[in-house]
Amino acid sequence: MVELGVELAGVRLSKPLILASGIVGVSAATLKRAAKGGAGAVTMKSIGPEPRSGHPNPTVLEWECGLVNAVGLSNPGMEEGAKDLAAAVKMVKAPVIGSFFAKDVAGFGDVAAKLAEAKPAMLEANLSCPNTMRESGVPFAYEPEHAAEAVKAVKGRVSGIPLIAKLSPNTHLLKEVAKAVEAAGADVINMGNTLGPGMIINLEARKPVLANKAGGVSGPAIRPIAVRCVWDVYEAVKIPVIGTGGVCSGRDALEMMMAGATAVGIGSAVAGGGFKVFGKISKEMEEWMGKNGFSSAKELIGIAHR
Amino acid sequence: MRMAKILEVREENPRIKTLILELGMKAVPGQFAMVWVPGMNEKPFSLSGCVEGKAWVTVAKVGAFSERLHQMKAGEQVGIRGPFGNGFKMKGEKVAVVGGGCGSAPLGFLVDELRKAGKKVDFVVGAKTKGELFFVERARNAGAEVVVCTDDGSDGRKGFTTDALAELLGKEKLDCVYTCGPEMMMKKVVGICGEKGVECQASLERFMKCGFGVCGQCAIDGMLVCRDGPVFDGKKIAKMKEFGSLRRDACGKEMRS
Incomplete structure (x- = not known):
């Protein structure tokens, strides 16, 4: 028997696969379905202080090697969001992660405090959305001091719920950012958000297709970059890392864990595999582990560093 | 694109x-x-x-x-x-197609294909008034029996498509009922078919963003209209708590109807 269960900041995951924020997680019912599909934990869509309708369509496009998206953090605001999160916590058996964002440090504290009322298993500070820069400026996760300030603001308002800091691959200061959020009190790092932003231009229309013009790149195309980022962060900090970026198969997930991830975020793969993709990936992990003499997924974490 | x-x-x-x-x-x-x-x-x-x-x-x-x-x-x-998404599935030989308002858009296409496949088709089509009807001639040309219903009686019979459907089901045994239109109308159609034990398929609508099952915006009871639907089986719809009562706006905020 192969044991896939892992622990993240004291929270037990039956499988090391986490539904990433912004993927199908608009309601308790969709989160429940992802958990039934085999996710070890599920993340609700990022909630901000105020309701936002996000960018106009097109917001998500498929291309040859993944997706590009600029949904623009559409969300019902923290009052409604906290209710949705509470419903999800009640309905879903797997741990539910409450993701949130704000455009200023104080806002991070406010939304975190509101969502904490719903008692999610973990909170995730989305410090790294690349799609709202025109209004919100450069994401917090690009600079060590900014990232640390946001984490401190949350930690000052919420205790007793582990905090995940979701970082970005789009910074040359990644190790410094990782160390800064760890020092500021983050319990886990999610590495990380989409790459870019990128752009797709339609030749016949002679225009960028996304309404926001640019959008975060995800899917298989970014996996090698995500793996390297996880590797770097694992070396820089002691807190556990969630590896997110382009994982579609059991082998991809195992690679992420070998780079240092304790758990693996799944996002774009849902486009191809639907809700059942989690079950498929964990089955593939088990098969490989069985054949290669591993009895627990924990043995794989960071093995490539040794 | x-x-x-x-x-x-x-x-x-x-x-x-x-x-x-x-x-x-x-x-x-x-x-x-x-x-x-x-x-x-x-x-x-x-x-x-x-x-x-x-x-x-x-x-x-x-x-x-x-x-x-x-x-x-x-x-x-x-x-x-x-x-x-998933379209309508052809079932049986004698079928009815029930359209209301702009919901008739996919049904003109459906009636064409059903007739091409040799099915006997009753097309019950409704609108507020005569000037808002469409695809009536198209369905007649395809060889469907057309029953026109208008709220004001300006064309066909005065009244609702759902009453015309109930009458139809009282007269003859149908193998399947297809519907698209206002949600309250579809809810009635699903209910009537459920009572009569007739198979039913309805095309649902929710606010959409990605279109292929990633963003989750179009969720209804954990189903994604874009990927699991838009056409759902009546039995599945009858179990949906949000059908006929709740939808989400562009923010994802729940709105009750």
């Missing part, structure tokens, strides 16, 4: 136009496509036809985007993603 040239614009009635696009795609009735106007927006539309390298999109004028589509002329282009 593919750009498609508009070959022809047909005025179905003062509020509804059909754009016939030069576009080779394989689609079945009930599937939808995302239609993009560069620099403006992109919205989902049921395909109202798909034959011989042409795809049809039938658009009701309801807001700025559909108004822009109504202004478009032959020779102009729109962007298309799709076809997406």
